[in-house]
Amino acid sequence: MQQAQPHTGSYYAATVNKVTDYAPLRGAQNADVCVIGAGFTGISTALHLAERGYKVHVVEANKVGWGASGRNGGQIIGGISGEEKVARSLGQDGERIMWQMGWAGHDIIRERVETYGIDCDLKWGYLDVAIRQRHLREQHEQLEALEKHGFPHEYKILSREETVSLIGTEAYIGSLMNMGNGHVHTLNLCIGQARAAVSRGATIFEQSPVLRIEHGARPRVITGQGSVTADFVVIAGNAYHFIERKLRGNMFAVNSFIIATEPLSEEQVSFVNPQDLAVCDPNFVLEYFRMSADKRLLFGGRCNYSGSDPGVIKRTMIPKMLRVYPQLAKTRIDYAWGGRVGVPINRVPQLGRISSNVFYSQGYSGHGVNVTHLAGQIMADTVAGILERFDMFANIKPVVIPGAHSFGKQLTALGVLYYQIKDRFG
Numbered sequence: 001m002q003q004a005q006p007h008t009g010s011y012y013a014a015t016v017n018k019v020t021d022y023a024p025l026r027g028a029q030n031a032d033v034c035v036i037g038a039g040f041t042g043i044s045t046a047l048h049l050a051e052r053g054y055k056v057h058v059v060e061a062n063k064v065g066w067g068a069s070g071r072n073g074g075q076i077i078g079g080i081s082g083e084e085k086v087a088r089s090l091g092q093d094g095e096r097i098m099w100q101m102g103w104a105g106h107d108i109i110r111e112r113v114e115t116y117g118i119d120c121d122l123k124w125g126y127l128d129v130a131i132r133q134r135h136l137r138e139q140h141e142q143l144e145a146l147e148k149h150g151f152p153h154e155y156k157i158l159s160r161e162e163t164v165s166l167i168g169t170e171a172y173i174g175s176l177m178n179m180g181n182g183h184v185h186t187l188n189l190c191i192g193q194a195r196a197a198v199s200r201g202a203t204i205f206e207q208s209p210v211l212r213i214e215h216g217a218r219p220r221v222i223t224g225q226g227s228v229t230a231d232f233v234v235i236a237g238n239a240y241h242f243i244e245r246k247l248r249g250n251m252f253a254v255n256s257f258i259i260a261t262e263p264l265s266e267e268q269v270s271f272v273n274p275q276d277l278a279v280c281d282p283n284f285v286l287e288y289f290r291m292s293a294d295k296r297l298l299f300g301g302r303c304n305y306s307g308s309d310p311g312v313i314k315r316t317m318i319p320k321m322l323r324v325y326p327q328l329a330k331t332r333i334d335y336a337w338g339g340r341v342g343v344p345i346n347r348v349p350q351l352g353r354i355s356s357n358v359f360y361s362q363g364y365s366g367h368g369v370n371v372t373h374l375a376g377q378i379m380a381d382t383v384a385g386i387l388e389r390f391d392m393f394a395n396i397k398p399v400v401i402p403g404a405h406s407f408g409k410q411l412t413a414l415g416v417l418y419y420q421i422k423d424r425f426g
């Protein structure tokens with residue numbers, strides 16, 4: 001695991017409202033709940049618990065939002081990856097239950113931002129773009145699902161021409177606009193919620209990598225200089241977590257990278273994205289983009305590179321961006337960064353238990369901004385003994401990849417290649 005590293009180099013780190021500066025964990029501490037990891041899953045869990053009156057300690061190896069939560073594309077996307085598998089296991093009402101859960105994270109984000117006055121450039125509006133005919137068919141199915149479930153926000157199918165006039169590129173053959181999805185300055189959202197959790201009594205320890213958990217009637221979370229003994233532990237380390245043997249090999253850590261241009265001129269904005277929509281293509285090895293509040297184009301995609309060299313990221317991502325927007329060939333790239341997305345083989349988020357009082361939540365694939373907020377609520381319920389939604393996920397057995405821990409990079413590269421072929425010919 002990467003330890004005690006600053007989060008630098010990203011557009012988000014450069015434009016964060018105020019960096020956090022919580023002290024490292026020292027000495028023997030006590031809490032009702034100890035949460036490991038201060039990304040969206042951990043912070044959302046801590047905030048839900050603190051609001052319910054629990055004494056919560058969050059222990060983070062680096063800084064709040066250092067992982068995927070402070071680096072991602074900021075796209076708030078409906079649905080839960082692998083939801084059809086969970087729905088099938090729930091029988092007749094499964095589809096309806098999973099549909100409701102697939103949008104619950106949006107409401108939590110909306111409500112948190114309002115309640116705690118979090119300044120994070122939250123905007124609503126999203127475009128699913130189609131590359132192949134089968135994507136258009138899938139969009140019509142999505143439209144039917146939105147109609148069937150009485151989706152309360154505006155949505156509509158757009159033709160190729162309408163799509164071109166909306167986002168100024170000929171790369172796509174149509175799109176589905178959905179004003180219920182949106183985008184956000186992800187690091188400011190994460191830090192804003194961390195501050196909210198602290199305002200409600202939670203304690204956050206930064207620069208404190210957890211070395212191990214001593215299991216027992218009251219598990220003990222141990223770092224280099226301290227420990228937290230708690231009634232419950234929630235592990236929220238996602239693709240950066242390696243301390244618990246049981247969680248190794250449950251999912252791939254797929255790298256995703258983003259570049260941010262210099263601020264675009266008004267004229268450029270008027271063809272690239274005048275309505276300020278988040279845009280995402282339908283591939284597994286996908287590309288996604290949106291405007292930042294200061295009118296930069298943030299363009300992201302997945303690939304096999306596993307390092308963090310901004311030069312390599314630029315060289316990898318610029319050709320992808322120029323295939324969509326050749327007009328930006330002379331535009332300067334100011335930021336380039338990446339992070340790890342936790343992708344379970346069966347795509348179902350992994351909420352489960354290691355023992356009766358140590359739980360975990362991880363593996364949301366590309367829907368983590370939304371689903372982590374739901375997961376935090378479910379983990380808080382679980383601690384309170386309300387297991388209904390937790391069990392829906394915990395009862396789905398993860399597919400374990402033998403050797404994934406030792407051969408993770410090679411296996412991930414193979415997996416990405418498999419999906420690239422599927423995207424193209426599937």
Ligand SMILES: Cc1cc2nc3c(=O)[nH]c(=O)nc-3n(C[C@H](O)[C@H](O)[C@H](O)COP(=O)(O)OP(=O)(O)OC[C@H]3O[C@@H](n4cnc5c(N)ncnc54)[C@H](O)[C@@H]3O)c2cc1C
Binds near residue numbers: 243
């Ligand atoms: C580049 C990129 C783009 C993405 N784009 C999108 C998007 O547009 N929309 C979307 O919905 N999703 C997106 N995702 C996925 C989404 O960001 C994640 O699913 C989500 O942020 C996961 O949150 P998390 O809290 O579970 O994990 P993380 O945010 O990764 O947090 C885990 C934290 O645990 C800490 N930790 C790990 N081990 C230990 C330990 N032993 N001790 C203490 N702390 C530990 C880490 O330091 C880290 O801070 C993207 C991801 C990436 C990387």
